[in-house]
Amino acid sequence: EVQLVESGGGLVQPGGSLRLSCAASGFMISTSTMNWVRQAPGRGLEWVAYIGGSSNTIYYADSVKGRFTVSRDNAKSSLYLQMNSLRAEDTALYYCTRSGYWGQGTLVTVSS
Amino acid sequence: DIQMTQSPSSLSASVGDRVTITCRASQGIRNDLGWYQQKPGKAPKRLIYDASSLQSGVPSRFSGTGSGTEFTLTISSLQPEDFATYYCLQYNSYPWTFGQGTKVEIK
Numbered sequence: 205e206v207q208l209v210e211s212g213g214g215l216v217q218p219g220g221s222l223r224l225s226c227a228a229s230g231f232m233i234s235t236s237t238m239n240w241v242r243q244a245p246g247r248g249l250e251w252v253a254y255i256g257g258s259s260n261t262i263y264y265a266d267s268v269k270g271r272f273t274v275s276r277d278n279a280k281s282s283l284y285l286q287m288n289s290l291r292a293e294d295t296a297l298y299y300c301t302r303s304g305y306w307g308q309g310t311l312v313t314v315s316s
Numbered sequence: 317d318i319q320m321t322q323s324p325s326s327l328s329a330s331v332g333d334r335v336t337i338t339c340r341a342s343q344g345i346r347n348d349l350g351w352y353q354q355k356p357g358k359a360p361k362r363l364i365y366d367a368s369s370l371q372s373g374v375p376s377r378f379s380g381t382g383s384g385t386e387f388t389l390t391i392s393s394l395q396p397e398d399f400a401t402y403y404c405l406q407y408n409s410y411p412w413t414f415g416q417g418t419k420v421e422i423k
Contacts, residue, residue: 239412249352249360249403251412263410304350304362304371 206230206305210298213310220290224310226283226300234278236303240285242296243309252298253285268294290314318342318406322415328423335391337418339404344384348408351380351389354417355400363402364389394420 212224226238240252253274254263262274273286283300290312297309319342329335339349347367352360362371364380367387377392391398399422404415 241412248417249405249414251410251414254410254412265411299359304365306359306361308359 206302208300208302208305208307210300210307210310213298213312215313215315216290217316218291218314220314221286221288222290222312224285224287224298224300224312226285226307228281228283228300228302231302233276233281233283238274238276238283239301240274240283240298241301241306242294242298242312244293244296247296250296255283287312317411318345318409318413320404320406320413320415322404322418324418325416326419326421328421329394330423331394331396333394333423335394335398335420337389337402337404339382339387339389339415341385341387341406341408345406345408347383348406349380349382349387350405350407351378352403352405353398353400354403360403391420 207229209227216222235257237256239254242250242252252265252268253272255274271289275284292314295314297311299309300307321340323338349367350362351364353363354360363374363378367382368380379390381388399420402418406413
């Protein structure tokens with residue numbers, strides 16, 4: 205059974221950093237394309253980042269480009285999202301997804 | 317970027333009603349479209365992929381049609397557990413883009 209469990213969210217001040225993790229099970233993360241999607245409180249869904257099966261292909265939404273970095277650790281079967289220079293508008297529930305499967309999300313709040 | 321225009325933004329319907337939600341893409345996306353259902357406090361759940369393929373375990377009252385730029389999600393007979401927000405998602409090209417959502421409420 206495919207399972208995705210996000211962690212690492214929390215309250216951070218503007219300009220700060222956080223690293224989100226997504227623990228994957230039930231499939232081989234090393235060969236899977238993965239995405240991060242976020243949802244601001246009361247708002248719709250916004251795609252954030254993509255990492256290809258070989259990690260050679262990575263894409264970011266314009267809103268996070270240059271500030272966020274997606275990576276994976278195959279040995280730990282985990283996906284990461286390093287978020288730097290955080291802004292109030294980055295406040296959201298962050299989900300990792302793989303081919304229709306979604307985790308439960310981890311909440312990031314950027315506020316002073 | 318491909319824009320996804322979803323309509324309506326909300327609708328009120330009764331149990332047993334037939335409900336239709338539409339997504340229009342700003343350019344052709346073949347059949348690279350999914351439909352998601354989201355209930356309050358829960359992660360989105362995929363109902364349909366590749367425009368018309370029913371996700372395993374999803375009731376057959378849900379169906380999807382379309383190709384190119386026009387897509388439709390139909391609920392043939394609305395059930396109490398179907399009251400939720402629905403989103404379309406195009407995955408033809410990055411950046412992936414979602415529709416704005418359709419909130420289905422009880423009449």
